[in-house]
Amino acid sequence: MYVPSPMITRPATAPSRPASTWTGWGQWLALITMTLDHLTRYVLPNDWQLDWAGSSLGRIAFPLFAAMVAWHGLFNTRNPLRYARRILVIGLIAQLPYMMMPRASDAFILNVCFTLSLGLSWGAMLNALLEHHRRRDVGALWLVLATLASLLAWQWLGDWVEYGHEGLLLIPLFMLAMHRLHHTGPAMPQRLAAVACAIPALVATGLLNSRPLAKSFAVATSLAVLGLAAGAHRLTPAVPFAMPRWLWLAWYPGHFALMALWVWGLALWE
Known part of the structure; x- marks a missing residue:
C-alpha cells in the first residue's frame, strides 16, 4: 500500500510539531511487511507453509501505514484533505491489479488506499469540527449532528473497503490518541486521560484480526507508535538510507501489477 508523504507546510520551529524521523524507518518496515503478507497470500505455493509469516510480520503493515497517515495528517500538513486525495489517486491506480488477485470471495472491495484516504478525511473533519466548537464557531447541536451523519457514512462505507x-476507525482514533499523548501535561490526571484516549486505538487494532498471533503483532505495532507520540519520537535517529520517492510512489500499485502478471501467467501456463 502507498502512503504519500504530505507537503509539510508548518514552520520547522513550531513547538507543537514532534519529530517525524521515525517515519523514515516506518516506510521501509511497512513496505517490507506488506509485501511479505501479499507474497504469502497470493504468490507463494500453499505447500510451502509460510502463512505464519503473513499472520505475524504481515500484520505490522496496516497499523503502521494508518499510524503514518494519522501522524502526517495531524502534525505535518495544513491540508489533510489534499493529502487524503493524493492517497485516493494511488488507490484508483492500484484498484485494477488489486482486483486481479485471487480471493476466497467474489465481493467487490476497494483496496486499502481507500480505507486510509477515507479514514484520514473522517479524522480531519472531526478534528476541524472540534476546533470550530472550541472557538464557538459551531454549536454543540451541529457538532452532534455532523458526528452522527459521519457515523452513518462509516457504517455504509465499512462494507466496501x-x-x-475497524480499518476506517483506526486513523481517527490514532489522531485522537496522538494529539492527547503529545500535548499532555505533567499532571497525573492529564497523563491518565491521554492513556485513556489511546485505549480505543489499541482495541480497534486488535479487532482487525481474529488470530491471537496476528492480534499481538498488530497491537504491538500500534503501541509502539503511540509510544512515539508520547515522547519517544525524540530518540529516533534518522534512517541511514532514505527511501527513494519514486519507489515510495510506485510500490503499492506496481507490486500488485507484478503479482497479477505472475499469478495469471502461471494459470495460463498450466
Whole structure:
C-alpha cells in the first residue's frame, strides 16, 4: 500500500510539531511487511507453509501505514484533505491489479488506499469540527449532528473497503490518541486521560484480526507508535538510507501489477 508523504507546510520551529524521523524507518518496515503478507497470500505455493509469516510480520503493515497517515495528517500538513486525495489517486491506480488477485470471495472491495484516504478525511473533519466548537464557531447541536451523519457514512462505507469498519476507525482514533499523548501535561490526571484516549486505538487494532498471533503483532505495532507520540519520537535517529520517492510512489500499485502478471501467467501456463 502507498502512503504519500504530505507537503509539510508548518514552520520547522513550531513547538507543537514532534519529530517525524521515525517515519523514515516506518516506510521501509511497512513496505517490507506488506509485501511479505501479499507474497504469502497470493504468490507463494500453499505447500510451502509460510502463512505464519503473513499472520505475524504481515500484520505490522496496516497499523503502521494508518499510524503514518494519522501522524502526517495531524502534525505535518495544513491540508489533510489534499493529502487524503493524493492517497485516493494511488488507490484508483492500484484498484485494477488489486482486483486481479485471487480471493476466497467474489465481493467487490476497494483496496486499502481507500480505507486510509477515507479514514484520514473522517479524522480531519472531526478534528476541524472540534476546533470550530472550541472557538464557538459551531454549536454543540451541529457538532452532534455532523458526528452522527459521519457515523452513518462509516457504517455504509465499512462494507466496501479493505479492513472494513475497524480499518476506517483506526486513523481517527490514532489522531485522537496522538494529539492527547503529545500535548499532555505533567499532571497525573492529564497523563491518565491521554492513556485513556489511546485505549480505543489499541482495541480497534486488535479487532482487525481474529488470530491471537496476528492480534499481538498488530497491537504491538500500534503501541509502539503511540509510544512515539508520547515522547519517544525524540530518540529516533534518522534512517541511514532514505527511501527513494519514486519507489515510495510506485510500490503499492506496481507490486500488485507484478503479482497479477505472475499469478495469471502461471494459470495460463498450466
